[in-house]
Amino acid sequence: MTSSAGALPGMDHAARRDRLRALLEEAGCEALLVTRPVDVRYLTGFAGSSGAVVVGASPADDMLVTDARYRERIVDLDVAQVELARPVGAVVAALGSMPLGVDAEHVTLAQADRLESARDGRPVVRTRGLVAGLRASKDVAEVARLRRACNITAEVLRGVAHTGASPGIAERSLAHAIEHAFREHGADGVAFPTIVASGPNGASPHHEAGDRVLTEGDLVTIDCGAEVDGYRADMTRTLAVGDVAAVPSRLREVHALVEAANAAGRAAARVDGDVASIDRAARDVIATAGYGDAFVHPTGHGIGLDVHEAPLVTDPSAASLPPGATFTVEPGIYLPGVGGVRIEDSVVVLEGTVDVLTDLERGLVPALSDGA
Ligand code: ZN
Numbered sequence: 593m594t595s596s597a598g599a600l601p602g603m604d605h606a607a608r609r610d611r612l613r614a615l616l617e618e619a620g621c622e623a624l625l626v627t628r629p630v631d632v633r634y635l636t637g638f639a640g641s642s643g644a645v646v647v648g649a650s651p652a653d654d655m656l657v658t659d660a661r662y663r664e665r666i667v668d669l670d671v672a673q674v675e676l677a678r679p680v681g682a683v684v685a686a687l688g689s690m691p692l693g694v695d696a697e698h699v700t701l702a703q704a705d706r707l708e709s710a711r712d713g714r715p716v717v718r719t720r721g722l723v724a725g726l727r728a729s730k731d732v733a734e735v736a737r738l739r740r741a742c743n744i745t746a747e748v749l750r751g752v753a754h755t756g757a758s759p760g761i762a763e764r765s766l767a768h769a770i771e772h773a774f775r776e777h778g779a780d781g782v783a784f785p786t787i788v789a790s791g792p793n794g795a796s797p798h799h800e801a802g803d804r805v806l807t808e809g810d811l812v813t814i815d816c817g818a819e820v821d822g823y824r825a826d827m828t829r830t831l832a833v834g835d836v837a838a839v840p841s842r843l844r845e846v847h848a849l850v851e852a853a854n855a856a857g858r859a860a861a862r863v864d865g866d867v868a869s870i871d872r873a874a875r876d877v878i879a880t881a882g883y884g885d886a887f888v889h890p891t892g893h894g895i896g897l898d899v900h901e902a903p904l905v906t907d908p909s910a911a912s913l914p915p916g917a918t919f920t921v922e923p924g925i926y927l928p929g930v931g932g933v934r935i936e937d938s939v940v941v942l943e944g945t946v947d948v949l950t951d952l953e954r955g956l957v958p959a960l961s962d963g964a
Pocket residue numbers: 815816826827828936
């Protein structure tokens with residue numbers, strides 16, 4: 593299948609550690625202890641759930657700390673030093689009086705206390721968002737993984753749009769079929785639990801998938817994503833179950849409005865542009881039509897190793913979009929007791945272009961259409 597064919601470009605973890613290293617002096621430290629698993633993965637490729645990395649003053653100082661359960665997973669890593677047996681506290685103590693930073697967003701007070709007592713009371717330096725800031729701009733290898741994850745997601749949703757969301761199928765059966773299809777198309781896993789919200793359940797943005805059976809004339813909101821090598825797609829389409837003509841006219845109007853808001857949001861995206869203008873562009877379409885109070889969440893969020901990461905696409909926000917920023921545009925209208933519509937695309941901004949990674953028509957098509 594096209595979406596899963598071909599080798600992906602290799603990841604240059606050493607280059608990422610070098611970019612982090614260049615930030616340390618200004619942050620007031622000579623070494624940074626990174627403990628959040630997804631950040632450790634970003635910096636080293638180590639995907640175990642228990643590990644930490646110290647990025648030091650030079651590449652020779654970099655060190656991954658994990659335990660013996662992960663002996664096989666460390667074979668191909670390019671980190672200068674790997675510690676399998678010593679606890680993080682002992683490694684930190686061995687760094688002596690060197691100013692050591694931690695990410696204050698991801699270290700608990702208890703962990704900070706333990707690190708400081710391992711350092712004979714010398715304080716650790718509280719830094720904020722250094723790795724998150726690097727992760728906000730994806731390199732070529734990351735964009736390739738997201739592109740593949742999004743291609744798989746769009747292919748599977750295309751199949752659902754044509755044959756899958758039939759009257760009579762339960763939400764949870766459809767969710768299961770989608771997740772199974774991701775793997776059949778070459779995904780490594782599921783980015784997050786699939787949302788299938790039919791009929792009135794569509795009014796809840798985070799309804800997952802329950803026992804309700806899809807019924808002719810429903811709208812069904814399907815929000816799902818494939819995962820490839822840790823990178824997570826995020827995509828939503830809202831389909832008609834059965835004949836489009838059986839969908840209440842108010843919901844068809846709402847669908848067209850959300851489609852227009854999605855297009856306006858994508859059109860406002862550009863390299864070095866601000867995220868607030870994307871949120872405003874999408875929200876204005878919905879607010880002008882009188883549904884402003886029914887659009888109850890930000891227009892989007894960053895995607896990558898986490899399905900929700902920086903930046904939040906909201907207004908106000910000071911965040912802007914560096915080349916390689918990947919994020920969603922996902923306006924929605926939610927009408928309690930009636931139903932809802934959300935249309936979500938994953939997007940990457942690159943020099944001179946804005947690529948929609950989740951390429952699939954957005955208009956209200958009958959779920960049973962045999963398409964073309
Ligand atoms: Zn989503």
